[in-house]
Amino acid sequence: MRPAIGERHWIIPDGYIPPTSAGTLTSHESVCVLNVSSEEAKLRFSIYFEDREPLEDIPFVVPPRRTKHIRTSSLNKEGTPIPPGIPYAIEVRSDIPVIVQYSRLDATQAENALMSVVAYPIK
Amino acid sequence: MRPAIGERHWIIPDGYIPPTSAGTLTSHESVCVLNVSSEEAKLRFSIYFEDREPLEDIPFVVPPRRTKHIRTSSLNKEGTPIPPGIPYAIEVRSDIPVIVQYSRLDATQAENALMSVVAYPIK
Amino acid sequence: MRPAIGERHWIIPDGYIPPTSAGTLTSHESVCVLNVSSEEAKLRFSIYFEDREPLEDIPFVVPPRRTKHIRTSSLNKEGTPIPPGIPYAIEVRSDIPVIVQYSRLDATQAENALMSVVAYPIK
Amino acid sequence: MRPAIGERHWIIPDGYIPPTSAGTLTSHESVCVLNVSSEEAKLRFSIYFEDREPLEDIPFVVPPRRTKHIRTSSLNKEGTPIPPGIPYAIEVRSDIPVIVQYSRLDATQAENALMSVVAYPIK
Numbered sequence: 001m002r003p004a005i006g007e008r009h010w011i012i013p014d015g016y017i018p019p020t021s022a023g024t025l026t027s028h029e030s031v032c033v034l035n036v037s038s039e040e041a042k043l044r045f046s047i048y049f050e051d052r053e054p055l056e057d058i059p060f061v062v063p064p065r066r067t068k069h070i071r072t073s074s075l076n077k078e079g080t081p082i083p084p085g086i087p088y089a090i091e092v093r094s095d096i097p098v099i100v101q102y103s104r105l106d107a108t109q110a111e112n113a114l115m116s117v118v119a120y121p122i123k
Numbered sequence: 124m125r126p127a128i129g130e131r132h133w134i135i136p137d138g139y140i141p142p143t144s145a146g147t148l149t150s151h152e153s154v155c156v157l158n159v160s161s162e163e164a165k166l167r168f169s170i171y172f173e174d175r176e177p178l179e180d181i182p183f184v185v186p187p188r189r190t191k192h193i194r195t196s197s198l199n200k201e202g203t204p205i206p207p208g209i210p211y212a213i214e215v216r217s218d219i220p221v222i223v224q225y226s227r228l229d230a231t232q233a234e235n236a237l238m239s240v241v242a243y244p245i246k
Numbered sequence: 247m248r249p250a251i252g253e254r255h256w257i258i259p260d261g262y263i264p265p266t267s268a269g270t271l272t273s274h275e276s277v278c279v280l281n282v283s284s285e286e287a288k289l290r291f292s293i294y295f296e297d298r299e300p301l302e303d304i305p306f307v308v309p310p311r312r313t314k315h316i317r318t319s320s321l322n323k324e325g326t327p328i329p330p331g332i333p334y335a336i337e338v339r340s341d342i343p344v345i346v347q348y349s350r351l352d353a354t355q356a357e358n359a360l361m362s363v364v365a366y367p368i369k
Numbered sequence: 370m371r372p373a374i375g376e377r378h379w380i381i382p383d384g385y386i387p388p389t390s391a392g393t394l395t396s397h398e399s400v401c402v403l404n405v406s407s408e409e410a411k412l413r414f415s416i417y418f419e420d421r422e423p424l425e426d427i428p429f430v431v432p433p434r435r436t437k438h439i440r441t442s443s444l445n446k447e448g449t450p451i452p453p454g455i456p457y458a459i460e461v462r463s464d465i466p467v468i469v470q471y472s473r474l475d476a477t478q479a480e481n482a483l484m485s486v487v488a489y490p491i492k
Contacts, residue, residue, distance in 0.1 A: 005368050006257065011129065013190060013224040014155035014239060032260035034294055034335040048157055048190045067259060067294045067335035089157040089190035089222075099335075099366050101259040105352075105359075106228075106237055113228075113237035113482075114352055114359035116260060118366050120222050120241050122128050134375065136436060136470040137401035137485060171403055171436045212403040212436035212468075229483055236359075236474075236483035243468050243487050245374050251491050252380065278383035280417055280458040313382060313417045313458035345458075345489050347382040351482075360475055360482035362383060364489050 002065065004037035006099035010119035012090040015047070017073055018106045019085035027107045029072040031090065031119075034099045035062040041098050045075055046091040047082055055080060062098065092119065125188065127160035129222040133242035135213040138170070140196055141229045142208035150231060152195040154213065154242075155224045158185040164221050168198055169214040170205055178203060185221065215242065248311065250283035252345035256365035258336040261293070263319055264352045265331035273354060275318040277336065277365075278347045281308040287344050291321055292337040293328055301326060308344065338365065371434065373406035375468040379488035381459040384416070386442055387475045388454035396477060398441040400459065400488075401470045404431040410467050414444055415460040416451055424449060431467065461488065 018027035035041040045058040055077040062068045072082055072090070082088060092100050103116040141150035158164040168181040178200040185191045195205055195213070205211060215223050223242040228235055264273035281287040291304040301323040308314045318328055318336070328334060338346050349362040387396035404410040414427040424446040431437045441451055441459070451457060461469050472485040 005255075006366070009128075011157060011159075011222040013157040013222050013241075014153065014192065014226050016192075030260065030333075032333070032335065034257060034259040034337075036257075036294065036337065048159065048188065050190060050192070054188055065294065065300055067296060067333065069260065069262075069296070069333035087153075087155070087190065087192035089155065091157075091159065099257040099259050101363065101366075103260050103361065104237070104239075106235065108235065112352065112354065112359045113235045114350070114361040115226065115237040115239040116350075116361040116363050117224065117239050117241050118259075118363050120129070120224075120244075121366075132374075134403060134405075134468040136403040136468050136487075137399065137438065137472050139438075171405065171434065173436060173438070177434055210399075210401070210436065210438035212401065214403075214405065227483070227485075229481065231481065236481045238472065238483040238485040240470065240485050240487050243375070243470075243490075251378075252489070276383065276456075278456070278458065280380060280382040280460075282380075282417065282460065311417065311423055313419060313456065315383065315385075315419070315456035345380040345382050347486065347489075349383050349484065358475065358477065358482045360473070360484040362473075362484040362486050364382075364486050367489075 002036060002038045004096040006097040007121040007123060008094050008097055009122040010092045010100040011122060012102040012119045015088040015090045017082060017084040018108050020108050027105060029104045030069045031072060032069045032101045033062050034067045036065060037096060038064050039096055040064055042095045044093045048089040050087055125159060125161045127219040129220040130244040130246060131217050131220055132245040133215045133223040134245060135225045135242045138211040138213045140205060140207040141231050143231050150229050152227045153192045154195060155192045156185050157190045157222045160219055161187050162219055163187055165218045167216045171212040173210055248282060248284045250342040252343040253367040253369060254340050254343055255368040256338040256346040257368060258348040258365045261334040261336045263328060263330040264354050266354050273352050275350045276315045277318060278315045279308050280313045280345045282311060283342060284310050285342055286310055288341045290339045294335040296333055371405060371407045373465040375466040376490040376492060377463050377466055378491035379461040379469040380491060381471040381488045384457040384459045386451060386453040387477050389477050396475050398473045399438045400441060401438045402431050403436045403468045405434060406465060407433050408465055409433055411464045413462045417458040419456055
């Protein structure tokens with residue numbers, strides 16, 4: 001049995017799904033989660049906006065001893081996705097410790113731009 | 124009632140408003156703040172320079188359970204904005220805990236460049 | 247004698263070796279390790295995937311008072327390298343404290359994109 | 370009197386001065402330091418390499434209540450600068466607490482790429 005490492009609660013204040021793509025790559029964001037343990041990690045995402053109520057408790061599972069690089073455009077709350085082109089923020093909770101990083105590829109213009117942060121752990 | 128999470132005091136040493144833009148996007152910086160609590164967060168920004176006195180205690184409010192992605196070009200101290208094209212640094216204080224991330228889109232040249240950091244928390 | 251500083255265990259959830267390059271630079275990732283101590287640091291890398299078992303305990307040595315910027319494409323487990331073009335995650339363990347940063351240059355398109363994070367320390 | 374905040378010891382494992390520039394901007398790295406206190410901060414930089422002895426104890430002063438965005442190409446140890454085009458790592462010590470961020474603009478190709486990290490604090 002491998003123990004879980006990391007934290008159960010992570011925050012990413014700067015979320016943004018670029019609305020358009022040019023060139024050969026597609027604009028996207030990924031929330032990258034690593035679960036080193038021998039148990040499944042059950043995540044819940046909450047999405048906060050500037051001008052409307054949050055979308056809360058979107059579920060996602062990361063299998064034992066696996067990473068998942070989760071496209072934010074794939075997340076939805078009972079069919080409601082995160083709208084592209086507006087600022088938002090991401091809260092990730094997990095039932096066991098995991099480690100979370102956020103990366104964005106912006107291909108709005110012909111050449112791509114890249115940014116990444118390790119999410120902020122709430123201890 | 125949802126409790127506040129994060130910290131009350133954050134630092135971003137590398138501030139810089141790119142003076143020009145090319146292509147279809149506009150160069151800008153954003154200070155992205157998440158307030159997960161049921162209360163308003165009252166922020167105060169202080170701006171430090173290389174060669175002149177700081178601009179202190181610029182106010183900004185983040186509503187309950189909302190994020191704000193604040194353009195640094197919108198901040199001003201009694202009408203004095205942060206000048207573009209010079210190095211500066213940012214201090215953010217909040218009356219309740221929040222989480223702060225800083226991102227810059229540089230569109231000085233035809234294609235954009237992107238960088239982001241979670242601000243440094245003072246505990 | 248100089249003492250070791252940093253941590254013995256670091257995580258990078260977002261690994262990805264860009265499969266192609268255009269322009270004058272080559273797409274690559276580097277795991278940058280600093281060992282300030284007067285002793286050798288013996289590292290072991292483990293690589294986690296989305297859909298297969300991890301590659302575990304790949305060894306690497308950082309000499310005393312040196313940095314090594316390690317290309318992930320150079321790492322292999324008994325001849326099995328990290329495949330390009332798929333998402334993965336990196337765990338770094340060291341027998342003495344070191345400091346770890348991860349950077350990626352993506353030259354998939356003609357102009358390059360750059361991202362970097364300090365790895366997440368497990369304390 | 371304003372008290373100093375931050376830490377006295379910071380590490381940046383991934384240093385690299387891009388050897389060439391194209392387009393309208395110049396490739397460079399900056400170590401961005403904020404000193405919020407009413408006292409001068411006396412810094413000492415040490416530079417570590419992959420294959421040679423470190424350059425140690427390069428001095429730099431950050432005035433009270435100021436930021437300095439220090440070009441790494443301006444640092445030198447008794448006339449010996451950091452060579453461009455080779456991997457290195459940076460250690461920053463300060464006699465009082467400061468906050469340190471590292472950013473790189475790579476203009477090797479016609480369009481620029483940008484990366485930034487908050488340095489790793491040694492506590």
